[in-house]
Amino acid sequence: MNIKDYVLKIVYQYNGQQRWLIDEGDDILSFSEVGDDKHIKMIVHANEPVTILRAELIYDHYFESEEWFYGGGYQSWSTSKEYKRGDRQYGLRFPCNMIPLAKTFASASGDVYFTEYGRDLYHSNTYTYLRKGEHLDFFGTLNDRTGYTVFYADMRENVFAIEKDVEGVVINGEYELFDVVYIEGVYDEVFDKYFEEYPRKATGRVDHLAGYTSWYNYF
Numbered sequence: 001m002n003i004k005d006y007v008l009k010i011v012y013q014y015n016g017q018q019r020w021l022i023d024e025g026d027d028i029l030s031f032s033e034v035g036d037d038k039h040i041k042m043i044v045h046a047n048e049p050v051t052i053l054r055a056e057l058i059y060d061h062y063f064e065s066e067e068w069f070y071g072g073g074y075q076s077w078s079t080s081k082e083y084k085r086g087d088r089q090y091g092l093r094f095p096c097n098m099i100p101l102a103k104t105f106a107s108a109s110g111d112v113y114f115t116e117y118g119r120d121l122y123h124s125n126t127y128t129y130l131r132k133g134e135h136l137d138f139f140g141t142l143n144d145r146t147g148y149t150v151f152y153a154d155m156r157e158n159v160f161a162i163e164k165d166v167e168g169v170v171i172n173g174e175y176e177l178f179d180v181v182y183i184e185g186v187y188d189e190v191f192d193k194y195f196e197e198y199p200r201k202a203t204g205r206v207d208h209l210a211g212y213t214s215w216y217n218y219f
Contacts, residue, residue, distance in 0.1 A: 001061060001130070001137050001160070003040055003182040010044070010177075011054040018053070031177070042178040049172040054163075057178065061130075061160040068131040069153040072124040082131065083122045085155045120155040127151075127194065130160070136183075138190035142198060143179040 010021040014028050025031055028047055035041045040057070063069075068082040071089055083089055127140035128151040139162065141149035148165040164177055181197055183190045 001059065001182070002037075003139075003180070004037060006040075006057040006059050006162075008042070009054070009056050009058060010052070013051040013053060014048065029171075038182045040178055040180045040182075041176070044171065044175050044177050046171040046173060046175070049170055052166045052169045052171060055166055055177055056161050056163040057180075059160040060158065062158045063153065063155040064132065066132065069122050069155075070124055070129045070131070071122045072126060072128060074125050083153070085120055087122075088119075089122045122153045122155070124151045125149070128153075129190065134186050136185060136187060136190050138183040138185070138194060139180060140183070140194045140198070141178075141180050143176060146176050149178070149180065 008021070008023050008031070010029065010031075012019055012021070012029060019026065019028070021029060021031075025045075029044060029050055030047075031042060031044045033040060033042050042057075044055075063085055065085060068084050070082050071080065073080040079090070126144065126149060127138070129136040129138040130153070131137075139151060146164070146166070147169065150163045150165060152159075152161040152163060154161070162178065162180060166177070169175075181194065183193050185193070
């Protein structure tokens with residue numbers, strides 16, 4: 001897949017009016033892209049305060065019958081697995097989806113409030129890959145500080161999309177919207193390259209035992 005072959009769609013609100021941008025800026029909001037053919041870094045520039053409602057990169061992609069999409073769950077409450085056409089990705093399962101109190105608490109611990117579920121529609125948080133045999137087309141964000149990055153595979157409409165969870169974000173000036181890398185290769189190769197590129201935060205702390213999932217201080 002050519003990571004540069006996208007359609008950019010941004011929906012924002014300005015002075016109480018909703019505006020749409022598709023691949024081109026306007027008098028209020030513009031954008032610029034840096035990076036090579038394996039990296040998209042998208043910067044938006046607002047001349048006046050605006051509220052972002054939606055931002056996504058959309059790709060036409062035909063999903064073959066034996067092509068798998070990795071759906072990475074949100075923290076430890078969601079399932080992470082590979083999906084292909086005809087599979088189903090669940091948000092809440094029985095009995096949580098039937099008991100109001102359980103539904104409230106379980107929903108708050110997962111991603112059902114800010115992602116979409118549907119027939120032949122799958123999503124992944126932070127990174128994903130499309131796999132055919134041993135070959136992977138890997139996509140991963142390098143910056144979630146400006147909003148979670150969610151990857152979608154719509155196998156009914158043959159669309160692959162990268163969405164930024166920025167609904168309600170107010171921008172006045174420059175804002176980094178997307179920072180996504182694309183890596184091809186086999187399983188260990190793409191993950192090794194991704195984590196080599198992922199920015200590491202220097203804490204200045206001494207080494208500790210690694211915790212299991214994000215419930216722990218060190219992981």
